[in-house]
Amino acid sequence: QSVLTQPPSVSAAPGQKVTISCSGSSSNIGNNYVSWYQQLPGTAPKLLIYDNNKRPSGIPDRFSGSKSATSATLGITGLQTGDEADYYCGTWDSSLSAWVFGGGTMLTVL
Amino acid sequence: EVQLVESGGGLVQPGRSLRMSCTGSGFTFRDYHINWVRQAPGKGLEWVGFIRSKAYGGTTEDAASVKGRFTISRDDSKSIAYLQMNSLKTEDTAVYYCTRFYNGNYIDYWGQGTLVTVSS
Numbered sequence: 001q002s003v004l005t006q007p008p009s010v011s012a013a014p015g016q017k018v019t020i021s022c023s024g025s026s027s028n029i030g031n032n033y034v035s036w037y038q039q040l041p042g043t044a045p046k047l048l049i050y051d052n053n054k055r056p057s058g059i060p061d062r063f064s065g066s067k068s069a070t071s072a073t074l075g076i077t078g079l080q081t082g083d084e085a086d087y088y089c090g091t092w093d094s095s096l097s098a099w100v101f102g103g104g105t106m107l108t109v110l
Numbered sequence: 111e112v113q114l115v116e117s118g119g120g121l122v123q124p125g126r127s128l129r130m131s132c133t134g135s136g137f138t139f140r141d142y143h144i145n146w147v148r149q150a151p152g153k154g155l156e157w158v159g160f161i162r163s164k165a166y167g168g169t170t171e172d173a174a175s176v177k178g179r180f181t182i183s184r185d186d187s188k189s190i191a192y193l194q195m196n197s198l199k200t201e202d203t204a205v206y207y208c209t210r211f212y213n214g215n216y217i218d219y220w221g222q223g224t225l226v227t228v229s230s
Contacts, residue, residue, distance in 0.1 A: 002154070035216035037155070044207060044223050045147075047154065050216040088155050092214060097171055099145070099157040099211075 003028060004089055004102035011108040012079050020074040020105045022089030028100055032092045034072040035063055039086045039104075048087070049074060079109050112136040112219045114208045117135060119224030122198055132208030132221060134192040139189035140164060145211035146182060148158050148204035149223070160211050161198070176202075198228045 005023040012018040022034065036049040047056050049065035052072065064075040072089055089102040118130035134143060145160040157170035161182045170182045181194040191208065208221040 029122065033215045037217070039155075044215075045219040047216065047218050050218070055216065070195075086154075090155075090157075090217070096174075098173055099160070101147075101155045101157060104154040 002103040003093060003096070003100040004087060005092070006087075006102035006105045007104070009106045009108065011110055013110050014079050014081060016079050017075065018079060018107065019076075020087050020089075020107070022072040022074070023071075024070050024072060024091065024100075027095035028031045028070075028091050028093040029067065029072055030070040031094060032087055034065065034067050034091045035073045036046050036063075036072075036086045037090065039088065041085070045088065076107070081109050083107060084109050112210065114210060114219055114221035116206060116208045116224040119206065119226045121229065122151070124145045124198060124200055124228055126198055127194070127196045128198060128226060130193040130195070130206060130224065130226070132193070134189045134210070137210070140186035143211040143214055144182075144184060144191040145209040147207045147209055147217070147220075148202075148226075149207070150201070150204040158206070160195075160214075160221075162214075167203070170214055182219050195226070198226075200228050202226065203228045212217045 005107040033051045037045040038048045052067040053065040062077045086104045088104045093100045122128045146158040159169045168212045179197045184191045205223040207223045208216040212218045212225045215230040
């Protein structure tokens with residue numbers, strides 16, 4: 001069981017919007033920055049969002065992040081078939097002294 | 111361009127050891143923490159551990175699942191980080207990624223990953 005809880009899968013039609021949740025606790029999300037990673041099939045993960053809501057250079061503004069209390073959310077608008085991937089949230093857990101990932105969410109663009 | 115290249119993966123028997131290397135380029139290696147993450151076949155990402163830059167003491171943190179068996183070290187003169195894996199178990203079978211760990215807040219670059227298979 002992952003320390004951070006994500007839905008196993010989400011789906012939406014091309015052009016639509018989807019959100020992926022990441023639920024934790026005060027020892028992780030509640031007091032540390034959250035980042036999000038995209039893993040396309042057969043490739044290494046890539047940073048999508050850091051420090052809760054910042055996008056690295058080259059990441060389109062269709063991707064957004066937010067955090068409230070002990071939960072974080074990744075939003076993707078204008079869905080494209082190329083967005084089909086696994087998405088992971090991650091943060092530091094101060095109680096465990098460990099980096100923790102969510103279990104991952106598989107996005108299907110129907 | 112920031113690059114991280116892992117090497118040293120392969121097939122190893124249970125109980126044996128393996129050392130993996132991660133060579134960094136395109137950035138000042140000594141200034142960054144280096145993180146190891148693994149992914150078992152068909153599974154999610156699992157953090158293995160990281161080593162801080164020398165400026166932050168060069169100390170390490172390890173996941174509970176590998177504590178006492180895996181050791182992370184670094185040689186900044188060669189821009190290489192190492193993951194020494196001892197007493198390997200079949201459940202250690204995974205693709206191992208070397209990553210750059212920005213201030214311990216997020217992983218900004220990933221290597222391509224290398225497969226370690228623990229099997230008799």
